[in-house]
Amino acid sequence: MRTTLSPILASLANVFRIPLSQTASRPAATAALSRFNGSSNESSKKSTTAAAMSSTRQFSTTSALSKRKGGYQRPDRRITMIRYFLHHPLTPRPLRFSRNRFLRHWTIHRAWHLFQAQQRRAHHLELERQWHAMRAACEELRTGAGDGGKLFRKSMIKTGIFKDLFPIEYGRLQTESPSSEGWNHDWKRMK
Amino acid sequence: MAHCERASKPLLQCLQKTYTKGLPGLQLQSTRAFQTTALAREEVQTETKSQPFYRAPDPELVTNPRLERQLLRQGVAPVGSRRRRAALSDSLNIPFEQLPYQCFQEARKVLLADREEKLRDITSMREKIARLEALTTEQAGGEQVKKSKLRAMELHLDYLKVQADINDPLVKRKFEDGQGDMSKPIYRFLADRKWREYRRKVLVQRITQMKVVPDVVQSCDPTLDTKLYFGRRQIQPGEFVDSKASTEAPKLDVQMFEGGEKLVTIAVVDSDVPNVEKDSFDYKMHYLAVNVPISAVNTKVDLGQLPTDSQVVLPWVPPVAQKGSPYHRLSLLIFEQKESQSLDFAAIKAKEKRRENLHCRTLQDRYHLKPIGAFLFRTQWDDSMYEVMKSIGYPDAEMELRRKRAERLPYKRRNPANMR
Numbered sequence: 016m017r018t019t020l021s022p023i024l025a026s027l028a029n030v031f032r033i034p035l036s037q038t039a040s041r042p043a044a045t046a047a048l049s050r051f052n053g054s055s056n057e058s059s060k061k062s063t064t065a066a067a068m069s070s071t072r073q074f075s076t077t078s079a080l081s082k083r084k085g086g087y088q089r090p091d092r093r094i095t096m097i098r099y100f101l102h103h104p105l106t107p108r109p110l111r112f113s114r115n116r117f118l119r120h121w122t123i124h125r126a127w128h129l130f131q132a133q134q135r136r137a138h139h140l141e142l143e144r145q146w147h148a149m150r151a152a153c154e155e156l157r158t159g160a161g162d163g164g165k166l167f168r169k170s171m172i173k174t175g176i177f178k179d180l181f182p183i184e185y186g187r188l189q190t191e192s193p194s195s196e197g198w199n200h201d202w203k204r205m206k
Numbered sequence: 207m208a209h210c211e212r213a214s215k216p217l218l219q220c221l222q223k224t225y226t227k228g229l230p231g232l233q234l235q236s237t238r239a240f241q242t243t244a245l246a247r248e249e250v251q252t253e254t255k256s257q258p259f260y261r262a263p264d265p266e267l268v269t270n271p272r273l274e275r276q277l278l279r280q281g282v283a284p285v286g287s288r289r290r291r292a293a294l295s296d297s298l299n300i301p302f303e304q305l306p307y308q309c310f311q312e313a314r315k316v317l318l319a320d321r322e323e324k325l326r327d328i329t330s331m332r333e334k335i336a337r338l339e340a341l342t343t344e345q346a347g348g349e350q351v352k353k354s355k356l357r358a359m360e361l362h363l364d365y366l367k368v369q370a371d372i373n374d375p376l377v378k379r380k381f382e383d384g385q386g387d388m389s390k391p392i393y394r395f396l397a398d399r400k401w402r403e404y405r406r407k408v409l410v411q412r413i414t415q416m417k418v419v420p421d422v423v424q425s426c427d428p429t430l431d432t433k434l435y436f437g438r439r440q441i442q443p444g445e446f447v448d449s450k451a452s453t454e455a456p457k458l459d460v461q462m463f464e465g466g467e468k469l470v471t472i473a474v475v476d477s478d479v480p481n482v483e484k485d486s487f488d489y490k491m492h493y494l495a496v497n498v499p500i501s502a503v504n505t506k507v508d509l510g511q512l513p514t515d516s517q518v519v520l521p522w523v524p525p526v527a528q529k530g531s532p533y534h535r536l537s538l539l540i541f542e543q544k545e546s547q548s549l550d551f552a553a554i555k556a557k558e559k560r561r562e563n564l565h566c567r568t569l570q571d572r573y574h575l576k577p578i579g580a581f582l583f584r585t586q587w588d589d590s591m592y593e594v595m596k597s598i599g600y601p602d603a604e605m606e607l608r609r610k611r612a613e614r615l616p617y618k619r620r621n622p623a624n625m626r
Contacts, residue, residue: 115302118375119310125373126313129320 024104031102267295303376317373324370331363368395388502391465398463401431412444413580418537421477422489422566423577430500430540430579431461446533447525447583450590453597455493455510455522460500460540460579467501469548471541471575472509475566476525478534480607491564492536494520496573497548519555525585526595530607533586539566540579549573 028034100106112120157167263273265284269292274284284291300306303314338346338356346352371377371392378396380386386393409428413419419426434441435458436451462468474493481488493509495517500507512518527534543549554573558564569575595603 114379115305118302118379119305119307121378122317122373122375123309123313126316129373130316133320 027102031098033099033102267291269295302379320373321370324366328363328366328370331359331366335359335363364391367391388461388505389465394463394465394502397431397461401461401463405431409443409580413537413582416444416535416582416584418477418535418580418582421535422475422537423539423570423580424567426539426577426580428577428579429463431459431463432538432540432579432581433459433461434538434581434583435459441583444582444584447536447585448590449524449526449585449588449594452536452583452585453524453594455508456538458507458509458538459505460507461505462500462502465502467499467504467546469543469546470498470500470578471496471543471549471569471573472498472507472538473541473566473569474509474522474536474538476534476536478527478532479562480528480531482607489563489565491520491558491561492525493522494518494558494564494569496551496554497543516551519551519558520561523561524594524598526591526598526600527586528602528605528607529587529591530609531587533584536583536585538581538583539577541570541575542578544574544576 153167156170157164160166260270260273263270263277265277265282268274268277268284269288274288277284286294335356338352338359341352343349343352346355368391371390372395377386377392381393381396386396388394388397406428409432413426434456436447436454436456439451441447441456458472460470472493472495473491476490476492477487479488479490495509495512496519497517498507498512509522514521525534525536558569566577570577592603594600
């Protein structure tokens with residue numbers, strides 16, 4: 016059953032307690048699990064006893080049940096799954112940076128988020144300014160036009176809106192800028 | 207640009223090698239890789255005047271084993287590995303904030319501009335606070351209004367102080383190296399955040415699971431990072447401590463995350479002293495000290511070394527657990543004294559003489575104390591416990607506690623008809 020893998024991979028598999036598999040591609044998870052949880056697997060048995068030996072700390076994470084019975088308990092399915100997929104050769108390796116490079120990365124990350132927050136805030140303030148300007152204009156129309164607010168009231172009447180015709184701007188989702196392709200003149204309604 | 211740099215790298219390294227070994231301090235000025243030629247020429251000239259490298263080897267840069275041995279004989283250990291030192295002596299040794307990466311430099315510009323803005327906010331907020339403080343109570347609109355306004359403004363000022371520095375990579379690096387200056391708000395903030403991520407959670411879990419919180423004090427919201435050492439060994443919260451180790455009073459490392467100084471009361475209570483007559487458990491105060499000053503930079507408190515004439519009310523008594531008794535919880539509590547006022551030591555010393563059944567709640571009520579830090583360790587019967595009991599003259603050292611055997615219940619049929 017044992018395959019001839021490279022010694023590095025074999026030692027890695029030993030470290031992460033992955034039994035060596037025949038297939039290079041990732042098999043179905045159920046098959047992997049059944050292979051993992053088979054109690055006849057002597058390597059996993061050895062590794063769990065070693066783990067039990069090494070856990071002499073007072074506040075161990077061993078569940079009470081598995082400690083009491085003393086014998087071999089099959090490891091948690093979830094842990095098996097995580098280990099399997101995390102250390103599978105098809106999983107891309109994690110990003111590992113040197114310290115300086117990580118700090119540069121972090122700096123750029125913080126600056127980018129700060130910049131975005133500043134942009135969001137500026138946008139929000141601009142919207143607020145526009146809203147207040149519109150409100151002030153309406154107020155001016157109501158009080159300063161000299162007609163007792165008649166024009167304002169007329170303009171605020173909403174009857175008949177969206178009844179006869181639907182405004183074309185609302186026919187599609189509003190965007191900040193026109194589309195990159197421009198107007199599609201060849202578009203025809205579907206039959 | 208990249209090709210150009212790559213092509214010139216070996217050349218630059220050659221140039222670099224000629225002078226890095228002599229004067230590493232001078233390299234800090236060379237920020238741009240393409241200016242090194244002139245600088246190198248200058249420094250070669252200066253080097254002739256100064257000592258050669260083998261006369262005064264730099265422990266940061268030395269790679270020659272003979273020179274390393276020479277340094278070691280002088281009592282100076284070379285820094286890091288030889289590979290690291292060799293790499294450093296080859297490198298341009300540009301300071302981190304001047305590293306020539308375009309995106310990084312642009313990011314730094316954004317962060318620096320933000321910092322400038324924050325500093326301006328801080329000065330304006332300080333002026334605002336000063337203006338409000340200058341107002342009389344009537345002008346400010348009442349005592350309560352003025353107080354709450356000032357409080358809110360000070361909180362915002364603290365927030366701004368932290369925000370001004372939180373994006374600085376050098377601050378982050380310094381904190382990660384453990385070289386942060388705890389007198390500065392940013393390092394206190396980072397330390398507090400790190401403590402709350404894991405260590406505080408563990409502590410709170412232990413003191414709630416082992417029922418220190420309802421048994422000894424009503425409630426406790428720890429705001430101090432407490433570490434406890436017996437001898438040189440650090441104790442984890444809730445750990446069993448060997449009885450021989452706990453004969454001496456422990457040392458504390460109390461990290462405060464606020465500015466200023468506080469006066470605290472420190473108490474160690476055993477809440478599991480078996481009382482056979484009552485068939486229950488009693489309390490015993492193992493240690494009590496008042497008016498202990500702590501601050502963010504002054505963290506070490508040695509309970510055995512505190513002055514007995516002004517702070518220690520009840521000196522340390524080693525915790526003991528009789529054979530057969532369940533484990534004893536020894537809870538250490540740090541109380542904040544009200545408004546950091548010092549308590550009257552002589553009066554307390556005269557009043558609190560009995561260790562037995564001196565409850566923390568009583569102390570809290572009497573002296574207006576508020577728990578701000580807690581710690582817990584346990585003790586149980588072990589091999590050296592008998593000797594410890596003998597040495598402190600514990601009366602019932604030979605006694606072994608046994609559980610009373612429960613009487614058997616009368617026989618009952620397992621599966622009577624009415625249960626079917």
